[in-house]
Amino acid sequence: MRTSVALIVAAIIVASFAAPLDAQQPPPQPAPGQVQPQQPQQPAAPPGPRRxxxxxxxxxxxxxxxxxxxxxxxxxxxxxxxxxxxxxxxxxxxxxxxxxxxxxxxxxxxxxxxxxxxxxxxxxxxxxxxxxxxxxxxxxxxxxxxxxxxxxxxxxxxxxxxxxxxxxxxxxxxxxxxxxxxTPGGAPPPPVAGFPRVAGLRPFSPETNFMSLPGYLRWLMFQATATWITYQEAERVVKEQQAGGG
Missing domain, CATH: 3.40.33.10 (CAP)
Structure with a gap:
């Protein structure tokens, strides 16, 4: 009787180790010449805002x-x-x-x-x-x-x-x-290219998203063109606007 019980326990232990080993086996490989289904390709990214x-x-x-x-x-x-x-x-x-x-x-x-x-x-x-x-x-x-x-x-x-x-x-x-x-005379003249006017706004306030004027100007330009102008350029534009030149 003791010998039979020992054999049953041994069989259970062997089975408990065998299951995880089977789970770790790699998935079966396709037979030669068998076509595997292709994953759908991701759509191309849309054109960027500057394009x-x-x-x-x-x-x-x-x-x-x-x-x-x-x-x-x-x-x-x-x-x-x-x-x-x-x-x-x-x-x-x-x-x-x-x-x-x-x-x-x-x-x-x-x-x-x-x-x-x-x-x-x-x-x-x-x-x-x-x-x-x-x-x-x-x-x-x-x-x-x-x-x-x-x-x-x-x-x-x-x-x-x-x-x-x-x-x-x-x-x-x-x-x-x-x-x-x-069409001739059909549309208004195009807007003059340039930078948004920020000189009249209060810096570090809700109307400038709590940014400095150059910082807010940079943010506005990024929203429109997805391009960050330099802080030096933004600062120059703000000074020109404050002096009445922009």
């Missing part, structure tokens, strides 16, 4: 998006203008304008030199740079009050001041006719 993509996006404003999304990001516009073609939302402090029809974005423009196409072309560049990148498949026309080059099939237009780019406007390909900024 200009012809026919698609400017400063994170996507053609075809809801205008409410733009308002939630940029806040209250400095002007809202109804035209025969669309409604124009002017965000002067960021140098950005959005066009919408029926609550949907039809175009967006910028006079902010931080916005770039392929990190290579934007406001302040010369018309030769535009031709080098986009070629001569354009028509001449008015772009937000400037004489300009309109690339209908590419969904992008450039307003020119002399030989320099003064404004860039993105619209859906072959939809220029529904954008007031691309």
């Amino acid at each position: 200009i993509v012809p026919g698609e996006v400017l400063a994170g404003i996507q053609v075809g998006a809801r205008m409410t999304n733009v308002l939630s990001r940029f806040g209250a516009p400095s002007q809202v203008i109804d035209t025969a073609l669309d409604t124009v939302y002017v965000f002067s402090r960021f140098g950005i304008t959005a066009y919408s029809k029926g609550g949907i974005v039809t175009a967006a423009s910028g006079t902010n030199s931080l916005l770039k196409i392929n990190d290579a072309l934007g406001v302040g560049h010369r018309v030769e740079d535009v031709l080098a990148m986009f070629g001569r498949g354009y028509r001449e026309g008015e772009v937000e009050g400037f004489p300009g080059l309109i690339y209908d099939r590419r969904g992008i237009a450039f307003g020119l001041d002399g030989r320099g780019v003064a404004a860039v406007l993105v619209f859906g390909a072959n939809t220029a006719s529904i954008v007031s900024g691309l």
